[in-house]
């Protein structure tokens with residue numbers, strides 16, 4: 001079983017999860033992967049923390065360049081051959 005496939009799906013669904021629009025089977029798959037994948041737990045926590053800070057500061061929506069940089073970092077982490085961070 002290729003974990004990276006699940007991670008790719010997880011990343012695709014992460015945005016919907018954060019928007020609160022992820023539901024049904026996709027949400028189940030998302031939650032299940034989060035329970036078993038240390039890398040995605042780390043990623044999810046990082047993203048949620050970042051968004052939480054922005055909301056706490058009442059800074060409005062995350063600036064597009066910062067969001068783009070965040071996603072780029074996440075993607076490069078997923079592409080890394082040494083993906084076993086946990």
Ligand SMILES: [Zn+2]
Pocket residue numbers: 003006007010033037038039040
């Ligand atoms: Zn994962």
